[in-house]
Amino acid sequence: MSEALVQFDQIVKRFDGTPHPAVAEITTTIMSGGITGLAGPDGAGKTTLLRLILGLLKADSGALRVCGRDPVSEASAVRDLVAYMPQRFGLYEDLTVLENLTLYADLRAVIGEERRTAFERLLAFTSLAPFTSRLAGALSGGMKQKLGLACALIRTPRLLLLDEPSAGVDPVSRRELWRMVQTLTGEGLGVVWSTAYLDEAERCERVLLMNDGKLIYEGSPSGLTNRMVGRSFHVRNAGEGRRGVLASAAKMPGVIDGVIQGANVRIVMAAGATPLSAEDFKGVSHVEVTSVPPRFEDAFVSLLGSATPAVSRLAAGAVRAKLDAGPVVEAKELTRRFGSFTAADRISFSIGRGEIFGLLGPNGAGKSTTFKMLCGLLRPTSGEARVAGLDVAAQTSAARNRLGYMAQKFSLYGDLSVAQNLAFFAGVYGLTGARRQRALERVTEAFGLQRYLETNAGTLPAGFKQRLALSCAVMHEPPVLFLDEPTSGVDPLTRREFWAHINAFVQSGVTVMVTTHFLEEAEYCDRIALVYRARVIAAGTPDDLKDSVRTQALPDPTLEDAFITLVEADDKKVAA
Amino acid sequence: MRSSLWSLIVKELLANWRDRRNRIILLISPMIQVLIFSFAATQEVKNVPLAVLDDNRSILSRELISRFEGSPQFSQVMHLQGVGDIAPTIDSRTALAVLHIRQDFSRKLAAGQPAQVQLLLDGRSSNAAQIIQGYTVEIVDRLNVEIAQSASLRGPASVVVARTWFNPNSDTLWSTVPGLFAVLTTTVGMMVSALSVARERELGSFEQLLVSPLTSIEILAGKAASALVIAVSETTIIMLIAMYVLGVPMEGSMVLLYGAMIVYLLSIIGIGLFISSLSSTQQQAIIGAFMFLAPAILLSGYATPVSNMPDWLQTLTFVNPVRHFVVIAKGAFLKDLPIDVIAAHLWPLALIAAATLSAATWLFRHKTA
Numbered sequence: 038m039s040e041a042l043v044q045f046d047q048i049v050k051r052f053d054g055t056p057h058p059a060v061a062e063i064t065t066t067i068m069s070g071g072i073t074g075l076a077g078p079d080g081a082g083k084t085t086l087l088r089l090i091l092g093l094l095k096a097d098s099g100a101l102r103v104c105g106r107d108p109v110s111e112a113s114a115v116r117d118l119v120a121y122m123p124q125r126f127g128l129y130e131d132l133t134v135l136e137n138l139t140l141y142a143d144l145r146a147v148i149g150e151e152r153r154t155a156f157e158r159l160l161a162f163t164s165l166a167p168f169t170s171r172l173a174g175a176l177s178g179g180m181k182q183k184l185g186l187a188c189a190l191i192r193t194p195r196l197l198l199l200d201e202p203s204a205g206v207d208p209v210s211r212r213e214l215w216r217m218v219q220t221l222t223g224e225g226l227g228v229v230w231s232t233a234y235l236d237e238a239e240r241c242e243r244v245l246l247m248n249d250g251k252l253i254y255e256g257s258p259s260g261l262t263n264r265m266v267g268r269s270f271h272v273r274n275a276g277e278g279r280r281g282v283l284a285s286a287a288k289m290p291g292v293i294d295g296v297i298q299g300a301n302v303r304i305v306m307a308a309g310a311t312p313l314s315a316e317d318f319k320g321v322s323h324v325e326v327t328s329v330p331p332r333f334e335d336a337f338v339s340l341l342g343s344a345t346p347a348v349s350r351l352a353a354g355a356v357r358a359k360l361d362a363g364p365v366v367e368a369k370e371l372t373r374r375f376g377s378f379t380a381a382d383r384i385s386f387s388i389g390r391g392e393i394f395g396l397l398g399p400n401g402a403g404k405s406t407t408f409k410m411l412c413g414l415l416r417p418t419s420g421e422a423r424v425a426g427l428d429v430a431a432q433t434s435a436a437r438n439r440l441g442y443m444a445q446k447f448s449l450y451g452d453l454s455v456a457q458n459l460a461f462f463a464g465v466y467g468l469t470g471a472r473r474q475r476a477l478e479r480v481t482e483a484f485g486l487q488r489y490l491e492t493n494a495g496t497l498p499a500g501f502k503q504r505l506a507l508s509c510a511v512m513h514e515p516p517v518l519f520l521d522e523p524t525s526g527v528d529p530l531t532r533r534e535f536w537a538h539i540n541a542f543v544q545s546g547v548t549v550m551v552t553t554h555f556l557e558e559a560e561y562c563d564r565i566a567l568v569y570r571a572r573v574i575a576a577g578t579p580d581d582l583k584d585s586v587r588t589q590a591l592p593d594p595t596l597e598d599a600f601i602t603l604v605e606a607d608d609k610k611v612a613a
Numbered sequence: 614m615r616s617s618l619w620s621l622i623v624k625e626l627l628a629n630w631r632d633r634r635n636r637i638i639l640l641i642s643p644m645i646q647v648l649i650f651s652f653a654a655t656q657e658v659k660n661v662p663l664a665v666l667d668d669n670r671s672i673l674s675r676e677l678i679s680r681f682e683g684s685p686q687f688s689q690v691m692h693l694q695g696v697g698d699i700a701p702t703i704d705s706r707t708a709l710a711v712l713h714i715r716q717d718f719s720r721k722l723a724a725g726q727p728a729q730v731q732l733l734l735d736g737r738s739s740n741a742a743q744i745i746q747g748y749t750v751e752i753v754d755r756l757n758v759e760i761a762q763s764a765s766l767r768g769p770a771s772v773v774v775a776r777t778w779f780n781p782n783s784d785t786l787w788s789t790v791p792g793l794f795a796v797l798t799t800t801v802g803m804m805v806s807a808l809s810v811a812r813e814r815e816l817g818s819f820e821q822l823l824v825s826p827l828t829s830i831e832i833l834a835g836k837a838a839s840a841l842v843i844a845v846s847e848t849t850i851i852m853l854i855a856m857y858v859l860g861v862p863m864e865g866s867m868v869l870l871y872g873a874m875i876v877y878l879l880s881i882i883g884i885g886l887f888i889s890s891l892s893s894t895q896q897q898a899i900i901g902a903f904m905f906l907a908p909a910i911l912l913s914g915y916a917t918p919v920s921n922m923p924d925w926l927q928t929l930t931f932v933n934p935v936r937h938f939v940v941i942a943k944g945a946f947l948k949d950l951p952i953d954v955i956a957a958h959l960w961p962l963a964l965i966a967a968a969t970l971s972a973a974t975w976l977f978r979h980k981t982a
Contacts, residue, residue, distance in 0.1 A: 412824050414981075434826045442824040448817040450624065452631040457624070464620020465825045493631070509821075519824070 042196045042227040043067040043090055048099035050085055059085040061250040062099070069195065069227035072218060074241030074258070076232055076337075078528030080499060081247040083231040084124070087198050090229075091121055104195055120194035124201050126185025130174030134165055134184055137173050141188040159187040162217065178400045179210025186217065196227045203232060204525075207399030207554055208597045209604055215240070234555075235529070236597075239333035246337065248528065253340055258333050265305070265331035265339060270312060272302040273325045280540045282318055287537070289317060294338045296533060297540075298560045299579035299596075305335045334557075338529050363426070365390050365517055365548040366411060370420035373406050380406040382571040383420065388564075390516075393539070393549040395562035397600065400554070403571040405521075408552045412519045413437055425516050438466065441510035445522035447502045451495025455486055455505055458494050459512065466513035480508035484538075500531040507538060518542065520551040524558060536561050556596045567603055574607045617827055621835030622842075625809065629843060639805070639847065643797050647851050650793050651786055651859055660688035661745060664708035666699060667692065671719035677730070677756055681712065686748050699733060709735050710745050722760065790861045791946035792915040795939045797851050799910070802844040802878045803902050806885025809836045810977070811898035829978045833886060837970070840882045841875065848874065855946070865945035869955055873941045876962045880934040883969025890977040909935045934965045 043066065050060040060082045067073050075083050088094045089101060092108030092115055101108060104118045121127075128137055138159070142152050160166040163183040168176070173184060182202060189197065199218070203211040215237075222228055230241060238244050239258045246254040246261070254261050275282040282302045286295050291310025296303050304326075306312055318324045364387035371384040381403045388394040398404040409415035411422045413429045413436060422429040425439040449458045459480065463473045481487055484504040489497060494505055503524070510518065518539070524532040539561070543549055553559055560579055567575040567582070575582060583594045586602040594602070629635055663681060667674050682690045691708060693699065702708050713731040721728040732749050734742035813819040822832060855861045888901035910916075912926070913935035919927055930936045937958040944950030 414820060414823055434828055437824055438826040440824065442821060444817060444820055446817040448819075448821045450628055450818060451816070453624065453627055457627055461620050461624040462825075464623075465617045465822075465827055467615070467617050467826065469616050 039068045039070040039227075041066045042069050042104055043229075044100075044102045046100040048089065048096045048101055050089060050094060050096050058097075058250050060089065060096075063252050064099075065245060065252060065255050067196070067227060067229060067245075068243070070225050071222050071242035072228045072230050072240075074232060074238040074244040075229055075247065076235060076238035076244055077247035078233055078499070078531075080249075081528075082250040083247060084200055085250075086247070087121070087200055087229065087231060090196075090198060091116070091119060117192065118194055119196045119198065120189040120192070121198045122185045122189040122200065122202060124204060126181050126202075127188065128173040128181060128185055131172065133170050133172055134176070135169040137184060137188055138191070141191045145192045147191050155191055159190060162190075162220075163187045177210075178206045179213065182206055182210060182214055183217070186214070190221075194226065196229070197221065198229045198231075200231050201233065202230065203234060203237060207402075207604075208556070208600050209399065211237070212601065233525075235334040235337055236332075236557075244333075246340070248341060261336040261340070262331050262333050265336050267312075267328065268306045268308065268310075268339075269329050269331040269335050270304045270306070271298070271327050271329045272304060272313075272318065273300070273327060274323045275302055275318075276300060278320075280544055281320070282324065283540065284537075284544075285318070285320070286313065289313065294335060294533070296536070296557075296560070299583065303329070303335075305331075305339065307339075334529055338533075341528070341530055364388060364423075365392075365425055366394070366550055367423040368407065368411060368420070369423070371407060371410050371417050371422055372419045373410060373415060374418045379571050381410065381417075384566075384568070384571075384573055385420075386566055386573065386576065388548055388550060390548055391543055391546045392564065393543055393551065393562045395559050395565040396550070396552045396568055397554065397556075397559050397565050398568035399604065402569045404552050404568040406571075407568060408519065408521060408550070411550065412440055412442055438513065439515055440517045440519055441513070441515035442519045443506050443510045443521065443523055445525060447506060449494050449502075449506055449509060451493060453494055454491050455494055455497070456490040458505060458509060459486075462509040463512055468513060476512045476514075480512055484508050499527055500534065503527060503531055503535055504538075507535070511542070516547060518547055518549045520549065522553050522555065522558075523551065525553070525555050532557070556600065559596055567600065569604050569607055570611070575603050615831070617825075618831050618835055621827065621832065622839045625836060625839030626842060628812075629805065629839070639801070639843065640850075643801060643847055643851055644854060646797060647790070647793060647854055648858075651790050659686055661686060661710070661741065662689050662691065662708045663687045663745075664691040664693050664699075664702045664711045666694075666696065666711060666713045668716045669714045669718040673719045673722060673760075674714045677714065677753070678712075680752050680756060681749075684748065684752060686745075703733060703735050706735065709738060709741060710749070712749070786859050787861055787947060788943075790855045790859055791943040792939055794848070794851055794855060794946070795913070795935065795942040796910055796915055798844065798848045798874060798878065798938070798942075799881055799935050800906065801847045802840060802881040803885045803906060804899075805843050806836065806840040806882040807888045807892075807898045807902040808895055809840060810886065810889035811892040811895045814892070815894050823981055829981060830974060833970075833974055833977055836886060837879065837882050840885065841878055844878050844882075845871075845874065861946055863946055865949045869950075869952065870941070870945040873938070873945075873955060873959055873962070876959060876966055877934060877938040877941070880962055880966035880969050883966055883971075883973050884934075886973035887969060887976055890973060890980050909933050912936065913939045915939050931961060932965065934962055937962050 045063045045065050048060055048063045049058055051058045063086070075086065077083055085094065089096055090103055090108060092112040095109050103115050106115050108115045129140065132140065138156060142148070142155065147155055160169065163186065165180065165183060165187065168180065173181065176184065186202075197218075202214055206214070218228055218230065230237070232238055238246070239262070241258060243256065244254070244258050244261075245252060272279075272282050272286065279297055279300065279302050283295050283297055286292050286302060286304050291307050292304055292313070293307045294305035304313060312328070313326055315324050315326050366388040368384050368386050371381055372379070373381040384403070384407050386394070396404040396408055406415060410417045411424065411429065413433050416430055424436045427436040427439065429436045450461070453461070459477055463476055468476050481490070484507065486501070486504065486508065489501055494502065497505065524535050527535070539549055551558065551562065559565055562579060564576065564578055565582060566573045575585065577585070579596055582599040582603070583596060586594050586599045591598060629639065665678050665681070667678060678690065681687050691702070693702060693711065699711050699713070702711060711733040713733065715729065715731070718728045718730065730753065732746065734746060736742055810819070813822060856863055884905055885902065888905065889898050892898040892901055912922070912930045912933050914930070915935070919930055919936060922930070940958050941950065941955055944954065
């Protein structure tokens with residue numbers, strides 16, 4: 038029998054200096070006995086909502102009851118009933134597993150016999166018993182997450198709040214955590230799981246979908262997805278031409294969304310629009326258009342009111358990659374050791390002109406190390422990294438002039454205006470005089486930055502931050518672009534827009550190297566290398582990887598399935 | 614200069630200027646510090662409460678007491694009733710000193726014998742006690758002379774007449790402000806450079822900078838140059854306050870002072886960049902900066918003279934850049950320090966600057982590539 042654990046009534050929360058409320062008039066109920074997904078992009082208001090439930094923030098207006106109590110005036114009672122696992126798990130990295138548990142037990146006054154049984158139960162539940170004397174900082178991402186969960190569950194709560202528990206955690210650990218949390222809901226616990234991954238939200242019993250502080254949908258995920266039946270299509274067999282297919286489909290009437298999924302292009306039509314057919318893509322021979330079941334993300338994009346898919350305003354050839362034939366990026370037996378630890382072990386691959394190459398892998402597997410060696414941020418212990426024909430370690434400055442780099446986190450100067458950021462990077466890349474003027478005009482025009490030139494970069498909307506970062510990275514027309522988890526945490530529309538630009542670059546011959554653990558992003562790649570335990574354990578097109586794990590039991594594997602199966606197979610091989 | 618280096622310097626200056634909090638800290642805090650320190654960290658002793666036990670109660674003893682009452686150094690003169698009051702008065706710090714005039718004071722003077730007055734001082738404030746003693750001796754001496762004259766007796770054989778050179782009125786502002794100028798120059802140069810790399814690391818823009826074609830030497834040169842510009846502008850403001858608000862004279866050559874200051878700042882910025890290259894957050898950088906600043910300032914001769922330190926420590930202060938600059942700053946403000954004296958402190962500074970800047974470059978490269 039499920040009961041209402043949290044009741045929001047017209048809750049509003051504003052922060053000073055922001056134009057929109059972080060949480061705008063939210064009315065909803067969170068029930069016990071199931072996972073409630075709190076989904077939405079970064080900055081949608083998810084964390085604010087959780088902090089309101091915990092009584093860490095006070096709502097500006099509206100009524101909020103948590104287990105029948107007021108979370109601010111009856112804070113101590115509420116905290117006995119509600120457990121919380123913050124982002125990054127709230128652990129003390131310099132304490133051991135057991136010391137972390139003891140600390141949280143002390144804080145929650147769980148003592149004596151009660152503590153002993155609680156530790157026993159939690160260590161068994163999380164399988165952390167063999168590691169009690171290990172420092173929390175030395176645990177893998179997945180184990181940190183489990184320990185974070187154990188610390189939150191010291192006193193069995195009625196409501197468990199998880200703030201983006203899967204951010205920065207690889208798919209294997211994500212799945213394991215999911216199973217553990219499901220066990221808990223079986224015991225009658227209410228769980229709120231906040232996430233920026235829509236595929237995760239789709240698995241929840243109930244979902245609260247947020248955007249810009251507003252609750253745009255609540256109910257079962259299928260309730261939303263079902264609205265989309267008959268509107269999702271795959272354009273198949275486009276092969277090399279799929280980026281062209283996407284770009285032209287984006288301009289067709291009735292199309293509201295388009296993404297690349299391996300060799301296919303996924304198209305979503307507006308309600309009541311005439312579906313596309315193969316005829317619409319006459320330029321590309323042999324394409325087939327088939328109807329596919331809708332996903333939650335299709336519904337979200339449609340809900341966000343996207344009228345048309347993002348189209349890059351970059352004219353083809355806006356960025357000219359002047360390059361000879363032959364591989365543009367090459368890793369030859371790249372190895373990096375830190376003391377006795379080998380972070381990358383004889384990694385080799387080569388990337389051709391106009392190719393998108395993805396490095397995929399769990400955290401700490403070696404993909405960042407490899408990536409850093411290729412863009413000159415880290416010196417290889419042995420082996421060679423070549424970019425645009427230059428040895429990165431030997432001709433560092435020249436090689437860097439031929440690559441553009443965009444980091445995971447927004448990494449420009451927040452206190453400088455957009456124009457000042459652009460001017461700085463133009464200067465750093467040695468653009469002067471008329472060339473500089475042309476470069477500045479070109480990116481301002483292509484990325485629509487005119488309106489924001491005098492705005493501080495730090496206060497730009499998320500989508501424009503992304504555009505500015507990309508502008509700064511490509512101003513000097515590099516033949517190679519390095520993207521480090523470029524769209525993690527951004528909303529689906531911004532991500533699509535970003536990839537529309539990247540596709541435009543690629544069509545004019547730019548080579549793109551991308552690291553990601555966001556599998557949605559990996560679908561855009563031509564080829565993927567799966568890095569695990571410092572080695573490349575699988576490489577190929579996204580469809581190759583999916584095919585390699587196709588079985589009777591799993592007839593239509595996703596890239597995530599492929600990832601998990603391949604990693605687990607490697608674990609077995611190493612164990613054997 | 615390469616245009617990329619120029620862009621970097623412009624960016625650094627903008628980044629420091631456009632951050633509102635940073636701007637306030639950089640602009641306002643040195644001004645407040647120079648004003649507060651000048652008045653609070655004064656060595657002068659004024660407005661001291663004094664207690665008097667007059668067992669003599671004669672015209673002469675009253676004359677002596679009235680001179681204390683009339684002196685600007687003593688704020689109030691309390692009258693005690695008996696010897697038993699002395700200890701509690703000093704214990705409770707109601708008075709910093711007690712003047713005890715014995716019963717036979719006037720009798721001895723009349724008889725032409727030397728009369729003694731006792732001065733009891735609170736040794737817990739040893740510095741103030743010493744200065745009070747000086748004032749007291751002065752007051753008593755002056756009375757002596759007058760008595761001698763009026764009684765046409767032979768005066769004391771000789772009298773010491775002190776004259777303070779370079780600071781004729783013994784204005785303590787004159788002696789604290791030049792030292793403070795050196796200390797504030799140090800703090801500003803240190804903070805701006807120590808935060809520069811750490812801030813970028815913390816904000817995540819550092820890697821973006823590292824993948825650019827700028828070499829590590831160029832990055833450091835850009836950061837050093839901008840820190841130098843900021844520190845020189847700030848010290849100029851402090852100097853103007855010192856000269857026109859606090860009235861401290863500028864006797865020496867401005868050109869020499871600025872020349873020495875730039876060499877000095879480079880040595881400090883080298884240390885700042887070294888600390889910054891080591892730190893991954895701004896917090897670590899600030900702690901690192903203070904670990905350098907506190908001992909360096911203590912061993913600089915700003916607060917206590919270097920010549921009072923043990924010999925081995927005096928030798929050690931030779932590598933302390935702050936020590937050399939304190940001498941130069943005091944010299945430039947108060948006396949027209951000759952170029953050879955400045956040079957004697959300038960070449961160690963140049964050596965230290967070369968050493969710290971190379972160390973910073975080495976560490977920066979070591980930590981990044």
